[in-house]
Amino acid sequence: MQEIGERLRALAVETTDAHGEQFWVISSARIREAAEQVGLSRREAEIAALRGHVLPGRYVRNLGTVGWEGQIALLQSTVGIIGAGGLGGWIIEGLARMGVGRLIIIDNDVFEENNLNRQAFCREGNLGQPKVEAARQRVAEVNVAVEVVTHQVRVDKPQEMVELLRGAGVLVDALDALPTRLALQQAARELSVPLVHGAIAGYVGQVMTIFPDDPGLLGLYGEGPVPEHGIEVQWGNPAATPMMVAAWQIQEVIKLLTGRGELLRRRMLFMDSEIGAIDILQV
Amino acid sequence: MRIHVKLYATLRRYQPDLPRGAALLLAVPPGTTVNQVLQQLAIPDNVPLVTMVNSSVCRLDCVLAEGDTLNLFPPVAGG
Numbered sequence: 001m002q003e004i005g006e007r008l009r010a011l012a013v014e015t016t017d018a019h020g021e022q023f024w025v026i027s028s029a030r031i032r033e034a035a036e037q038v039g040l041s042r043r044e045a046e047i048a049a050l051r052g053h054v055l056p057g058r059y060v061r062n063l064g065t066v067g068w069e070g071q072i073a074l075l076q077s078t079v080g081i082i083g084a085g086g087l088g089g090w091i092i093e094g095l096a097r098m099g100v101g102r103l104i105i106i107d108n109d110v111f112e113e114n115n116l117n118r119q120a121f122c123r124e125g126n127l128g129q130p131k132v133e134a135a136r137q138r139v140a141e142v143n144v145a146v147e148v149v150t151h152q153v154r155v156d157k158p159q160e161m162v163e164l165l166r167g168a169g170v171l172v173d174a175l176d177a178l179p180t181r182l183a184l185q186q187a188a189r190e191l192s193v194p195l196v197h198g199a200i201a202g203y204v205g206q207v208m209t210i211f212p213d214d215p216g217l218l219g220l221y222g223e224g225p226v227p228e229h230g231i232e233v234q235w236g237n238p239a240a241t242p243m244m245v246a247a248w249q250i251q252e253v254i255k256l257l258t259g260r261g262e263l264l265r266r267r268m269l270f271m272d273s274e275i276g277a278i279d280i281l282q283v
Numbered sequence: 284m285r286i287h288v289k290l291y292a293t294l295r296r297y298q299p300d301l302p303r304g305a306a307l308l309l310a311v312p313p314g315t316t317v318n319q320v321l322q323q324l325a326i327p328d329n330v331p332l333v334t335m336v337n338s339s340v341c342r343l344d345c346v347l348a349e350g351d352t353l354n355l356f357p358p359v360a361g362g
Contacts (some may be wrong), residue, residue: 083362087362198362199362200361201292227331232359235293277303279291
């Protein structure tokens with residue numbers, strides 16, 4: 001690792017940050033060459049570079065927010081995203097761009113025409129393609145360092161989810177039905193990992209980070225039976241709402257993985273963009 | 284006693300004249316429950332909603348106190 005660190009530094013450009021600290025920036029092309037030469041994956045090479053205070057150029061604008069240790073933590077992390085539709089697509093896109101090293105993506109569906117209005121990876125040319133496959137292709141285009149594990153299956157029971165999501169440090173709820181969301185909270189409890197919940201309907205959306213001991217969705221909907229769907233059935237899901245809620249969810253994941261900031265924990269952000277209002281509700 | 288009621292999203296239709304984002308100030312007798320407030324606002328029983336008093340989720344038989352804020356919002360589950 002010492003050797004690869006020195007090799008990468010020799011390929012990098014020296015620069016100084018806003019505080020006058022010296023560091024090096026290396027291009028994606030150079031890091032790819034070096035990784036191939038020494039037989040490391042892109043992710044391993046990026047981590048080695050960061051440890052030697054060599055910043056992959058693609059993360060320059062991350063640095064002020066997550067820092068060196070934060071970027072290493074992101075690359076070493078695994079995040080499970082359950083649902084690769086309206087919310088999941090943007091969440092996967094954002095986490096890949098931030099450099100989260102490994103994504104486990106679960107979704108059983110294929111793209112349909114009514115997904116074109118809002119789902120990040122849905123195109124006229126890929127209707128009928130499994131959503132997880134489109135996600136894998138997109139991540140490969142955006143950030144080669146990110147490893148993607150996909151499962152094209154329907155999961156309803158906590159135990160099924162636990163089996164597929166083992167190894168993830170954070171789970172993201174990008175599902176579209178209440179009973180499945182509650183099952184996912186149970187799975188997150190069994191795995192002892194935090195869950196970042198997001199849901200949308202029309203102009204409205206909500207976000208909350210749920211730790212294993214938190215009431216979370218049970219606090220909102222109780223222990224009894226819940227309806228399959230909410231008001232999204234009447235209000236639909238326009239283009240902007242999933243982007244807005246997914247963006248909050250991405251930020252929660254990044255804070256969890258880097259240990260920075262204050263989480264929306266036991267606090268639910270409830271957004272009504274029709275009237276331009278955001279409320280924070282204790283849950 | 285007086286309580287505040289905030290209606291979110293689809294539930295705003297039950298107080299259409301209330302300025303957006305504003306809380307409704309309601310005078311109710313002591314011992315009033317959440318369910319009685321819903322009846323007073325003419326919100327039908329079959330409307331799915333989440334009820335919170337002062338930022339904590341509560342049941343329909345929860346008894347309100349002077350100055351409480353009752354938040355009513357719809358279940359949101361799309362993704």
